[in-house]
Amino acid sequence: MRSLVYSTSRTSIIRMTKTNYIMPQDSLLYKALNVSIDLDHNGQNSWFSSVRHLCTILNLPADFVKLRKCKFTQLLNSSLRKSYLKLWEKNFKTVMEGKLRTYCKIKTSFGSEKYLHIINNFTLRRALAKLRIFTHRLKTETGRYLKLEVSKRLCNKCDLNKIEDEIHFLLECPSTSTDRQVLIDMINNNCNNFQYLNLSDNFFYHT
Ligand SMILES: [Zn+2]
Numbered sequence: 001m002r003s004l005v006y007s008t009s010r011t012s013i014i015r016m017t018k019t020n021y022i023m024p025q026d027s028l029l030y031k032a033l034n035v036s037i038d039l040d041h042n043g044q045n046s047w048f049s050s051v052r053h054l055c056t057i058l059n060l061p062a063d064f065v066k067l068r069k070c071k072f073t074q075l076l077n078s079s080l081r082k083s084y085l086k087l088w089e090k091n092f093k094t095v096m097e098g099k100l101r102t103y104c105k106i107k108t109s110f111g112s113e114k115y116l117h118i119i120n121n122f123t124l125r126r127a128l129a130k131l132r133i134f135t136h137r138l139k140t141e142t143g144r145y146l147k148l149e150v151s152k153r154l155c156n157k158c159d160l161n162k163i164e165d166e167i168h169f170l171l172e173c174p175s176t177s178t179d180r181q182v183l184i185d186m187i188n189n190n191c192n193n194f195q196y197l198n199l200s201d202n203f204f205y206h207t
Helices: 002-021 028-041 047-057 069-095 101-106 122-133 139-145 166-172 174-190 192-196 199-206
Strands: none
Touching: 002 028, 002 047, 002 069, 028 047, 101 122, 166 174, 166 199, 174 192
């Protein structure tokens, strides 16, 4: 969130500079901008020096004020997207070892996921989203709130004595076998090799 605010404020400064440059030449804003540009060109630290520094960070040309509006917008958007993706990938690496470690394996690229557009039923869509990001009520998660050791977060819906995690719930637990079989039959009809997947790959296929 902080990076988003920071990015928005940087963009606003650059956009404002660009707007001031196309103001009438007798306007105070246009004159102030040109004084600032002159100071910068003469080696003095001015407001425009800071703007120029922002341009370097965003990989925008230093003479961006002279660019046509559509070209400028195109460059700015492309630059913001690149810098956001870089930040996204960096932050992703930090959560790979935390609660979202499984999600990191499911989510491999930035962007909206297909299931959000394919599943029209809101309840089903929300259920899948919760499973993907671990905001469910399975013991592996609720046990965390109770500070239970992972090995003690066992499923109480069956007698397999297994930890109630996403894989157990989705692929192993007898309590969900009827619904599971319907799903598996449906997948088998569309994917011949599904039956050869191991549990882990099977889970990623589902999610
Ligand atoms: Zn179970």
